[in-house]
Amino acid sequence: MAKKLMKGCEAVAEAAIQAGCRFFFGYPITPQNDIPEYMSARMPKVGGCFLQAESEVAAINMVYGAAGAGARVMTSSSSPGISLKMEGISYIAAAELPCVIVNMMRGGPGLGSIQASQGDYFQATKGGGHGDYRMIVYAPASVQEMIDMMQHAFDVADKFRTPVMVLADGIIGQMMEPVEITEGGNVVLPKKDWATTGYKTGERPRSIVNSLYIEVEELEELTNRLQARYREIEETETKVEVYNTEGAEFVLCAYGTVARICKTAIMQLQKQGVKVGLVRPITLWPFPSTAVHDAIVADSVKKALCVEMSAGQMVEDVRLAVDGKKEVAFFGYSGSRVPTAEEIAQRILEMRGA
Amino acid sequence: MAIVFEKTSVLTDTVMHYCPGCGHGIAHRLVGEVIQEMGLQEKTVGVAPVGCAVFAYRYFNVDMQEAAHGRAPAVATGIKRVLGPESCVFTYQGDGDLASIGTAEIVQAAHRGEKITTVFINNAIYGMTGGQMAPTTLVGQKTTTSPYGRDKDHCGNPIRISEMLATIDGAAYIERVAVNNTANIIKAKKAIRKAFEAQMAGKGFSLVEVLSTCPTNWGKSAVESMEWLEEEMIPYYPLGVYKEV
Numbered sequence: 298m299a300k301k302l303m304k305g306c307e308a309v310a311e312a313a314i315q316a317g318c319r320f321f322f323g324y325p326i327t328p329q330n331d332i333p334e335y336m337s338a339r340m341p342k343v344g345g346c347f348l349q350a351e352s353e354v355a356a357i358n359m360v361y362g363a364a365g366a367g368a369r370v371m372t373s374s375s376s377p378g379i380s381l382k383m384e385g386i387s388y389i390a391a392a393e394l395p396c397v398i399v400n401m402m403r404g405g406p407g408l409g410s411i412q413a414s415q416g417d418y419f420q421a422t423k424g425g426g427h428g429d430y431r432m433i434v435y436a437p438a439s440v441q442e443m444i445d446m447m448q449h450a451f452d453v454a455d456k457f458r459t460p461v462m463v464l465a466d467g468i469i470g471q472m473m474e475p476v477e478i479t480e481g482g483n484v485v486l487p488k489k490d491w492a493t494t495g496y497k498t499g500e501r502p503r504s505i506v507n508s509l510y511i512e513v514e515e516l517e518e519l520t521n522r523l524q525a526r527y528r529e530i531e532e533t534e535t536k537v538e539v540y541n542t543e544g545a546e547f548v549l550c551a552y553g554t555v556a557r558i559c560k561t562a563i564m565q566l567q568k569q570g571v572k573v574g575l576v577r578p579i580t581l582w583p584f585p586s587t588a589v590h591d592a593i594v595a596d597s598v599k600k601a602l603c604v605e606m607s608a609g610q611m612v613e614d615v616r617l618a619v620d621g622k623k624e625v626a627f628f629g630y631s632g633s634r635v636p637t638a639e640e641i642a643q644r645i646l647e648m649r650g651a
Numbered sequence: 652m653a654i655v656f657e658k659t660s661v662l663t664d665t666v667m668h669y670c671p672g673c674g675h676g677i678a679h680r681l682v683g684e685v686i687q688e689m690g691l692q693e694k695t696v697g698v699a700p701v702g703c704a705v706f707a708y709r710y711f712n713v714d715m716q717e718a719a720h721g722r723a724p725a726v727a728t729g730i731k732r733v734l735g736p737e738s739c740v741f742t743y744q745g746d747g748d749l750a751s752i753g754t755a756e757i758v759q760a761a762h763r764g765e766k767i768t769t770v771f772i773n774n775a776i777y778g779m780t781g782g783q784m785a786p787t788t789l790v791g792q793k794t795t796t797s798p799y800g801r802d803k804d805h806c807g808n809p810i811r812i813s814e815m816l817a818t819i820d821g822a823a824y825i826e827r828v829a830v831n832n833t834a835n836i837i838k839a840k841k842a843i844r845k846a847f848e849a850q851m852a853g854k855g856f857s858l859v860e861v862l863s864t865c866p867t868n869w870g871k872s873a874v875e876s877m878e879w880l881e882e883e884m885i886p887y888y889p890l891g892v893y894k895e896v
Contacts, residue, residue, distance in 0.1 A: 320729070320732065320733060322729065346732045346733075348728070348732060350725065350759075351755055351756070351759035351762075352755060354722070354725075354755075354756075355722070355725040355728075355755065355756055355759065356725075358718065358719060358722040358725035358726050358729070358756075359725050359726070359728050359729035359732075360729060361716075361718070361719075361722075361725075361726050361729060362698070362716060362718075362725065362726035362727060362728060362729025362730040362731075362733075363729035363730065363732060363733045364729070365716045365726070365729070365730065366696065366729065366730045366733035366734055367733065368729075368733040370729070370733075384719060385719065385722075388719050392716075392717075493696045493714035493715065493716055493730065494696075494714065494734065495693050495694050495695065495696065495713075495714060495734070495738065496692070496693060496695075496712070496713050496714045497693045503712065503713070503714060503715075504714040504715075505708050505714070505715050505716075505717070506715070506716040506717065507708060507715075507716070507717040508717065509705060509706075509717055
């Protein structure tokens with residue numbers, strides 16, 4: 298199939314449709330408006346439903362209702378809007394409902410900026426909403442990778458009955474790249490006999506979609522079930538790219554857009570005779586701790602440098618993974634400024650000189 | 652022996668947790684009977700609120716979803732859009748849930764003409780959390796957060812939901828009823844039926860506001876509560892059809 302030039306937001310929307318998503322509920326917020334706009338044009342053509350909700354709060358609760366009724370459903374937003382969705386995401390996790398949420402991160406806190414940022418790492422990976430839950434978080438580094446993730450994101454959401462977040466940023470959302478989107482063909486949804494589709498006595502137990510467990514023992518049963526599922530997800534769903542680490546003197550750790558900039562820095566440093574590797578988590582939760590540990594703790598590595606478009610969030614997980622066995626430095630900007638390859642290379646050279 | 656009366660099959664046998672003299676039991680029964688009489692049990696999905704009716708999913712013998720506080724109309728929207736016009740989707744919400752935290756969701760569901768039915772229980776107080784002031788609490792009414800009586804200069808006059816929603820084009824049927832005596836209970840059932848009929852005919856959004864009692868948090872006996880509803884609530888919240896298309 299010929300490659301097509303597509304903007305990230307439109308590409309992720311089309312990829313969702315090809316993955317069988319037929320319901321989209323959202324609310325406008327920059328820099329991801331191209332997603333609801335694209336969905337509003339495409340959904341009616343494929344027999345789906347696009348509905349612009351009155352708020353992000355309503356949108357995520359429409360997702361809850363639709364997921365509970367058995368649909369393949371998604372929403373999208375950007376940082377401040379995702380904050381509003383967090384209550385709903387906690388309920389969705391507790392009610393064991395599958396859905397996909399796309400976050401095209403912008404600068405924060407507060408209204409912040411409308412430029413790209415990676416300031417929502419904590420929110421996405423450490424809860425965000427209340428209570429003991431987890432959410433699978435994918436961090437694409439290109440438009441193509443984001444497209445390729447969507448089918449998997451929906452399938453994994455259904456398999457584990459859990460919310461899944463695709464955590465990109467304003468750059469990936471607004472950037473145009475040549476991409477290929479595989480036509481969906483036959484997307485077969487798994488049987489959802491727990492969905493509220495109308496109770497016919499004798500056919501199945503009455504379906505109740507709920508997150509209230511007033512008895513301690515009952516709530517514990519839910520959280521134990523969730524935790525067991527999370528352990529399985531950690532074992533089977535962790536994804537990471539390890540690049541150029543064999544014999545590397547330094548290892549960079551970055552995700553999404555910043556990881557691509559790191560690759561340019563690695564090429565620049567290679568020309569100067571400095572071998573630098575990269576470990577790029579593709580799932581931010583589950584975090585690829587083993588791969589990060591192994592890449593950084595290797596004998597050839599002097600130090601590691603974690604680079605983010607934040608004041609330093611993922612670096613905490615990197616340091617936990619490395620467990621003090623190697624020094625992990627941090628470089629990043631938190632005001633939506635994008636670190637350049639030259640700046641990253643300069644940091645490595647400084648670490649080498651030190 | 653001939654059976655002359657049976658509990659509706661749309662209510663389960665679970666013992667309700669509602670206090671003696673509370674109107675929820677009556678309202679539940681009316682909703683259940685209407686769903687059964689209209690032959691909708693197998694097509695219905697209900698949405699329970701946060702509030703005293705939070706356990707409604709235990710009592711209605713249909714598929715149910717439990718929503719976050721105030722969000723039932725949004726959840727119902729998601730369900731209805733997936734299951735389509737043949738399905739019957741209702742929300743059952745109290746006045747804290749609907750008239751306070753959930754005003755955006757109820758107004759916008761009506762605005763979209765969402766083909767769902769809302770049963771709105773107005774008992775002028777937050778029941779489950781222990782008797783705090785609601786937007787519907789009457790002026791001068793004492794609650795745990797208005798211990799000197801509701802002061803309209805401080806927190807406004809009680810909100811009239813039916814009147815407000817009736818101004819919205821997407822609302823197809825809006826009626827206010829009460830469950831304080833047999834005559835009113837019979838009228839309430841008719842109103843609930845009309846609301847469900849409006850949904851199934853695809854006319855738009857429908858809501859029945861049910862004036863109800865809360866003896867526990869009002870600090871009254873069951874009988875006194877029924878009297879208070881009649882003497883204090885109905886004059887401020889007049890009964891009747893506010894919208895019918």
